[in-house]
Amino acid sequence: MSDILGGYNFAYLDEQTKRMIRRAILKAVAVPGYQVPFAGREMPLPYGWGTGGIQVTASVISADDVLKVIDQGADDTTNAVSIRRFFAKTAGVRTTTKTAEATLIQTRHRIPERRLTEGQIIVYQVPNPEPLRWMEPRESETRKMHALLEYGAMHVKLYEDIVHFGRIATSYDYPVRVNGRYIMAPSPIPKFDNPKMDGMPALQLFGAGREKRIYAVPPYTRVESLDFEDYPFEVQRWDQSCALCGATDSYLDEVITDDRGGRMFVCSDTDHCSERRAASDEAEGDGIRRPVEEEAAE
Amino acid sequence: MNAALAIAPASPLLEVRGVGHFYGNRLGCQEVSFDLYPGEVLGIVGESGSGKTTLLSCLAGRLDFAEGRIRYDSRSDGLVDLATLSEAKRRVLMRTEWGIVHQNPRDGLRMGVSAGANIGERLMAVGQRHFGKIRAAAGDWLAQVEIAADRMDDLPMSFSGGMQQRLQIARNLVTGPRLVFMDEPTGGLDVSVQARLLDLLRRLVADMSLSVILVTHDLAVARLLAHRLMVMKGGHVVESGLTDQVLDDPHHPYTQLLVSSMLQV
Numbered sequence: 001m002s003d004i005l006g007g008y009n010f011a012y013l014d015e016q017t018k019r020m021i022r023r024a025i026l027k028a029v030a031v032p033g034y035q036v037p038f039a040g041r042e043m044p045l046p047y048g049w050g051t052g053g054i055q056v057t058a059s060v061i062s063a064d065d066v067l068k069v070i071d072q073g074a075d076d077t078t079n080a081v082s083i084r085r086f087f088a089k090t091a092g093v094r095t096t097t098k099t100a101e102a103t104l105i106q107t108r109h110r111i112p113e114r115r116l117t118e119g120q121i122i123v124y125q126v127p128n129p130e131p132l133r134w135m136e137p138r139e140s141e142t143r144k145m146h147a148l149l150e151y152g153a154m155h156v157k158l159y160e161d162i163v164h165f166g167r168i169a170t171s172y173d174y175p176v177r178v179n180g181r182y183i184m185a186p187s188p189i190p191k192f193d194n195p196k197m198d199g200m201p202a203l204q205l206f207g208a209g210r211e212k213r214i215y216a217v218p219p220y221t222r223v224e225s226l227d228f229e230d231y232p233f234e235v236q237r238w239d240q241s242c243a244l245c246g247a248t249d250s251y252l253d254e255v256i257t258d259d260r261g262g263r264m265f266v267c268s269d270t271d272h273c274s275e276r277r278a279a280s281d282e283a284e285g286d287g288i289r290r291p292v293e294e295e296a297a298e
Numbered sequence: 299m300n301a302a303l304a305i306a307p308a309s310p311l312l313e314v315r316g317v318g319h320f321y322g323n324r325l326g327c328q329e330v331s332f333d334l335y336p337g338e339v340l341g342i343v344g345e346s347g348s349g350k351t352t353l354l355s356c357l358a359g360r361l362d363f364a365e366g367r368i369r370y371d372s373r374s375d376g377l378v379d380l381a382t383l384s385e386a387k388r389r390v391l392m393r394t395e396w397g398i399v400h401q402n403p404r405d406g407l408r409m410g411v412s413a414g415a416n417i418g419e420r421l422m423a424v425g426q427r428h429f430g431k432i433r434a435a436a437g438d439w440l441a442q443v444e445i446a447a448d449r450m451d452d453l454p455m456s457f458s459g460g461m462q463q464r465l466q467i468a469r470n471l472v473t474g475p476r477l478v479f480m481d482e483p484t485g486g487l488d489v490s491v492q493a494r495l496l497d498l499l500r501r502l503v504a505d506m507s508l509s510v511i512l513v514t515h516d517l518a519v520a521r522l523l524a525h526r527l528m529v530m531k532g533g534h535v536v537e538s539g540l541t542d543q544v545l546d547d548p549h550h551p552y553t554q555l556l557v558s559s560m561l562q563v
């Protein structure tokens with residue numbers, strides 16, 4: 001603990017603020033998918049850098065946690081690195097890039113490919129928590145719509161998608177219904193990740209800094225993506241497999257490899273990709289072929 | 299025709315007793331009482347500021363009126379008292395059994411989504427989850443209100459005023475409401491467009507045996523659509539009766555003035 005930055009409280013936030021945020025989190029866990037307002041604090045980061053997620057993380061982190069931070073699936077982007085450093089300095093916690101080792105994961109844009117387990121917590125940074133906002137600017141009205149289950153507007157949006165694109169084109173922040181009740185914005189993760197939220201053994205917490213809202217999906221909770229009977233929910237698919245690890249079932253990013261139009265597709269989850277490569281190197285090393293993705297068999 | 303049925307007194311759909319509303323100290327409307335029967339069109343006429351919109355807002359549950367009682371005979375719960383009905387139930391009524399046609403279609407339409415989505419919204423709100431069926435219903439209703447099928451995916455913004463008004467009507471009627479509130483539905487439209495809309499409304503009201511409360515300051519519109527009339531002045535009902543009686547043989551001096559001024563135009 002001796003290497004914690006002097007002059008700051010553990011994990012930066014003062015204890016009173018943390019208690020207040022924890023109360024909001026408890027309420028959010030008790031009412032899955034319901035947006036709980038909280039009195040957010042100014043953080044030493046601009047909005048858009050995940051101040052909501054950081055406040056949630058700061059309120060649940062403890063000294064023996066192992067923290068992983070991802071941005072677009074990668075651990076090495078500026079945003080991810082600076083948040084990781086922030087908590088390494090202010091809470092003295094161990095950090096990791098390995099999903100399996102982490103007890104606490106703060107994320108923007110992705111859910112790790114590796115299935116999260118009981119005891120883990122994933123914290124999402126949320127820019128726009130209100131799924132009904134696109135059609136109703138008044139907060140008082142959207143709260144009422146949630147309370148009274150007036151959710152027709154959500155399907156209007158999907159209807160318009162089909163009219164204009166012949167399919168449901170919404171591919172990020174794809175709306176879900178939590179525990180058969182509240183409609184929730186899952187933050188800008190690709191809809192590819194939506195099925196991972198359903199029945200996830202880990203606790204999922206969502207923090208919106210600018211709008212000062214916290215919501216949650218407790219472990220093993222039903223999370224359904226909205227759709228139509230004749231236009232069922234579908235995730236993105238690729239013709240290619242990952243150019244680095246050969247994965248055919250992970251979310252792929254297109255990467256420009258040179259200035260002559262060269263491109264390749266690679267896993268967006270860098271930890272997943274390197275883990276798979278390490279496993280196949282090992283398998284080649286001792287001459288035994290093992291299934292590459294062992295956790296898939298669990 | 300079944301004679302027994304024809305003479306059996308139906309029970310009113312809406313029972314209004316002594317309803318009044320003040321905006322601070324200013325009178326909106328006061329001591330309004332009437333019954334509305336199934337299939338009946340009641341016109342509310344009167345000059346500007348006479349309290350027509352205030353009364354309509356009380357009736358449609360859009361204003362918390364301070365005085366009087368309004369009871370509605372709902373399909374789902376039988377007779378309900380609007381003042382004590384929970385907001386949740388009132389809002390369910392609004393999107394299932396009631397419709398509201400605003401004077402300005404912008405207030406009643408979603409200008410940012412297609413005509414088809416405008417019609418489909420109420421269906422989706424009551425749980426319809428089959429895109430093909432929603433679209434088919436939207437198509438049917440566009441035809442009903444005489445909008446070409448190929449405009450289904452266009453935004454209401456690209457529609458004329460008359461078309462927007464017809465779209466608003468379709469959007470309200472798609473779930474088969476029993477009671478529709480209309481505030482100056484033909485206001486702001488030019489005469490030939492008005493005539494077409496009135497014909498359409500007449501046909502729909504008859505086909506669906508709708509009950510309608512129609513606010514208008516245009517006595518010609520009232521004559522064409524309303525079975526009964528209530529004449530308002532200064533927040534009070536000064537005369538009421540069958541439309542033809544009120545217009546052809548007005549008793550109250552104010553109604554006489556109203557009728558004669560209409561004839562001069």
Ligand SMILES: Nc1ncnc2c1ncn2[C@@H]1O[C@H](COP(=O)(O)OP(=O)(O)OP(=O)(O)O)[C@@H](O)[C@H]1O
Binds near residue numbers: 326352
């Ligand atoms: N929101 C409001 N706040 C204060 N006073 C209001 C409000 N709305 C209406 N009033 C007043 O209540 C009275 C009745 O108005 P209301 O709008 O009901 O008349 P109206 O018959 O619908 O008139 P118009 O034909 O011009 O639409 C008027 O004196 C009006 O100034």
Ligand SMILES: [Mg+2]
Binds near residue numbers: 352
């Ligand atoms: Mg008015």
